[in-house]
Amino acid sequence: MKKNLLLLRHAEAVAYAAGKTDHQRPLTPRGTQQAYTMSELLHTQGFVPDLVYSSNAQRTTSTAEIFAQKLNYPTKNIIFDPSIYETTLEVMLDAINKTAPQHQNVLMIGHNPTISYLTEYLTGQSVAGLPNCGVASIMFEVAEWAHVSADTGVLAWLKHP
Structure with a gap:
């Protein structure tokens, strides 16, 4: 049985926002456009997530909500997991490994460098x-x-705006 995991780095965020922590950094207008562009691409390819995980940082929650809207996934069902923010490969892999087997198509939205390391590891x-x-x-x-x-997945494709 095939499982499909989409690993997504959040869209472009403001580098530094006065009076805000890293966790509170919002998307830039360009980042918002990136999220709409890439979610449209997934929509036209027919990707329908069974489950969406996201870091709870503002830039990832905003990215996740845009993708969920375009992919007809209820935003109330997004799992905003604080452990995915500033995390390790092992923590993200643990979240994947604990995913219920009935889910076939999973979208996970996180941060670099961990999201890239996880792609390479898998x-x-x-x-x-x-x-x-x-x-x-x-x-x-x-x-x-x-x-x-490790090394159990096949990179089907890699895309960016």
Whole structure:
């Protein structure tokens, strides 16, 4: 049984916002456009997520909400996971491994460098750092997400705005 994991780096955010923490950085107008462009691409390719995970940082929540809207995924069902913010590859892999087996198409929205490291770890291929709103589609021939580990995925495609 195939599983499809889309790893997405958040869209472009304001570099520094006066009086705001890194966690509170909003998307730039360009970042908002990137999210609309890439979510439209996934929509035209027929991608329909069963589950959406996102960091709870403002730039990732905004990116996730744009993608959910375009992909007809209820925003109330997005899992905004604080552990995905400033995290390690192991924490993200643990979230993937704990995903219920009935989910076939999972979208995970996070931050560099971890999102790029995870792509490389799962596929054994270098992606040289996903740019803002870059997305990697990884296919797995596993029955359960618990079986996803190093080099078990195939990088189906890599796209960015």
